[in-house]
Amino acid sequence: MATTTKYIFVTGGVTSSLGKGIIAASLAKLLQAQGYRTTIQKLDPYINIDPGTLNPYEHGECYVTDDGAETDLDLGHYERFLNVPTSQANNVTTGRIYQSVIEKERRGEFLGKTVQVIPHITDEIKHRIQILGNSGDYDIVITEIGGTVGDIESLPYIEAVRQLKWDLGEHNALVIHLTLIPYLSAAGELKTKPTQHSVKTLMESGVQANILVCRTEHELPEELRDKLARFCNVTKESVIQSIDASTIYDVPNLMLEQGLDTIVLKKLDLESNTPNLDQWNAFLKRHKNPNSEVTIGLIGKYVELQDSYKSILESFIHAGAENEVKVNVESVHSEYLNGDNAKAMLSHLDGVLVAPGFGERGIEGKIDAVRYVRENNIPFLGICLGMQMAVIEFSRNVLGLEDANSTEMNANTKHPVIDLMEAQKTITDKGGTMRLGAWDCKLTPDSIVGKLYNTEIIKERHRHRYEFNSDYKTQIEAKGMLATGLNPETNLVEIVEIPSHPWFVGVQYHPEYKSTVAKPHPLFIAFVAAALKHKKNN
Ligand code: GLN
Numbered sequence: 001m002a003t004t005t006k007y008i009f010v011t012g013g014v015t016s017s018l019g020k021g022i023i024a025a026s027l028a029k030l031l032q033a034q035g036y037r038t039t040i041q042k043l044d045p046y047i048n049i050d051p052g053t054l055n056p057y058e059h060g061e062c063y064v065t066d067d068g069a070e071t072d073l074d075l076g077h078y079e080r081f082l083n084v085p086t087s088q089a090n091n092v093t094t095g096r097i098y099q100s101v102i103e104k105e106r107r108g109e110f111l112g113k114t115v116q117v118i119p120h121i122t123d124e125i126k127h128r129i130q131i132l133g134n135s136g137d138y139d140i141v142i143t144e145i146g147g148t149v150g151d152i153e154s155l156p157y158i159e160a161v162r163q164l165k166w167d168l169g170e171h172n173a174l175v176i177h178l179t180l181i182p183y184l185s186a187a188g189e190l191k192t193k194p195t196q197h198s199v200k201t202l203m204e205s206g207v208q209a210n211i212l213v214c215r216t217e218h219e220l221p222e223e224l225r226d227k228l229a230r231f232c233n234v235t236k237e238s239v240i241q242s243i244d245a246s247t248i249y250d251v252p253n254l255m256l257e258q259g260l261d262t263i264v265l266k267k268l269d270l271e272s273n274t275p276n277l278d279q280w281n282a283f284l285k286r287h288k289n290p291n292s293e294v295t296i297g298l299i300g301k302y303v304e305l306q307d308s309y310k311s312i313l314e315s316f317i318h319a320g321a322e323n324e325v326k327v328n329v330e331s332v333h334s335e336y337l338n339g340d341n342a343k344a345m346l347s348h349l350d351g352v353l354v355a356p357g358f359g360e361r362g363i364e365g366k367i368d369a370v371r372y373v374r375e376n377n378i379p380f381l382g383i384c385l386g387m388q389m390a391v392i393e394f395s396r397n398v399l400g401l402e403d404a405n406s407t408e409m410n411a412n413t414k415h416p417v418i419d420l421m422e423a424q425k426t427i428t429d430k431g432g433t434m435r436l437g438a439w440d441c442k443l444t445p446d447s448i449v450g451k452l453y454n455t456e457i458i459k460e461r462h463r464h465r466y467e468f469n470s471d472y473k474t475q476i477e478a479k480g481m482l483a484t485g486l487n488p489e490t491n492l493v494e495i496v497e498i499p500s501h502p503w504f505v506g507v508q509y510h511p512e513y514k515s516t517v518a519k520p521h522p523l524f525i526a527f528v529a530a531a532l533k534h535k536k537n538n
Pocket of ligand 1: 355356358359383384385408463464465467
């Protein structure tokens with residue numbers, strides 16, 4: 001098979017949660033910094049068509065791409081590290097693979113053949129892996145296989161990798177196996193046996209790992225590297241240690257020190273140079289040497305889990321570095337917040353972000369939080385549901401529309417200031433049917449957003465069904481909450497601001513999906529700056 005694109009597969013062994021996404025993103029960063037056009041793809045072995053219908057408690061945040069794909073949160077890491085947009089092609093699930101095979105079967109495209117896991121499902125997986133490579137846009141495609149080697153549901157993926165590795169030939173594809181070297185504190189020893197077993201499991205499927213990346217809490221001694229090399233059929237230089245880091249943004253440098261990029265390029269028969277990480281390292285320096293700090297409250301209902309608001313937390317890291325301040329994010333559970341305790345819970349904060357979300361649970365707490373920060377001049381950023389809560393709060397407490405609400409929470413409210421979008425009214429399916437992906441928004445020039453984006457038309461990513469009800473726009477604006485961003489075609493209100501407040505912005509879209517190390521999001525930068533100013537003035 002003639003090919004110009006090189007393929008790297010990343011598999012996982014021993015346990016889940018070893019950070020395959022971060023390793024894949026870090027390697028991609030190093031390859032990109034050597035001038036190779038690199039992208040990363042994630043294959044997820046579950047049956048949901050996409051993670052859009054998954055509870056954030058179960059699967060963490062759902063990350064949305066420009067083209068409106070609801071994807072795994074690892075794609076967020078890929079974009080944050082590489083500053084290159086991903087798309088639907090970068091995340092494929094078993095559900096989607098089966099869906100396309102079954103649709104083909106219904107169209108009669110298999111010409112009477114019995115449709116089977118092998119070859120039909122594996123062929124579809126191979127096809128999905130090569131879509132990015134065949135686009136001509138990339139020199140290297142890194143494919144992360146979700147799950148752990150040995151899982152029943154991963155088997156067709158491993159088989160597809162085996163076939164592709166064979167089809168593509170030596171120097172065109174390789175497998176990196178990410179594994180765990182546990183430390184037994186009672187024995188004071190690092191143990192290699194689980195890794196030996198997971199490499200063996202991979203070999204039982206006919207796949208030889210070419211490189212081992214070993215997650216470890218302690219330095220791997222020489223003799224242990226020797227042992228791993230000997231028992232796992234890899235060269236010693238291909239045993240890479242990935243020691244716990246204080247920030248995920250250190251991982252590219254840690255991989256560079258271990259020579260991961262060099263060994264990968266050597267095996268792929270590609271030229272290797274010194275990666276240019278100047279911009280990356282400048283960011284790290286700012287991130288690690290803040291001049292001051294601010295504390296921002298994150299009001300949501302999934303606050304126990306870091307992964308549920310992953311992109312928001314990362315956006316604060318980027319914006320903090322840009323402002324040279326450390327941003328402490330204090331999680332506040334909206335279900336436990338009310339008008340009586342709002343002062344105790346929020347008055348010490350330098351800024352408050354009300355998070356995106358769905359459903360009724362915890363929304364009254366969000367509304368009380370908005371009221372407190374609006375009345376007490378604390379900088380506020382509302383994202384998606386957070387923006388909708390700001391509109392409801394303003395309608396109730398400033399316009400006096402007592403039962404103002406979203407029809408998502410109360411279908412019979414007298415004042416549906418947030419209402420189901422027209423285009424949503426006939427939709428019954430839940431999966432992939434929201435208003436998704438990048439949409440244009442026209443900004444009011446002298447507003448907060450008009451000044452900070454420095455352009456008239458922006459494109460931001462959306463994921464919602466409900467929207468500001470324009471029937472209330474005149475009333476709301478007359479009392480001082482302005483619509484400063486509108487969709488140029490439909491006039492949907494995408495941004496609200498209160499000019500009489502020091503910094504109060506609500507956005508219907510998700511700025512957090514577009515913040516990267518190379519390009520921290522202007523809205524987060526300005527919000528952190530406003531929090532810093534608030535802190536100084538108080
Ligand atoms: N539940 C709201 C809607 O569908 C907000 C969605 C969100 O915050 N992503 O419009």
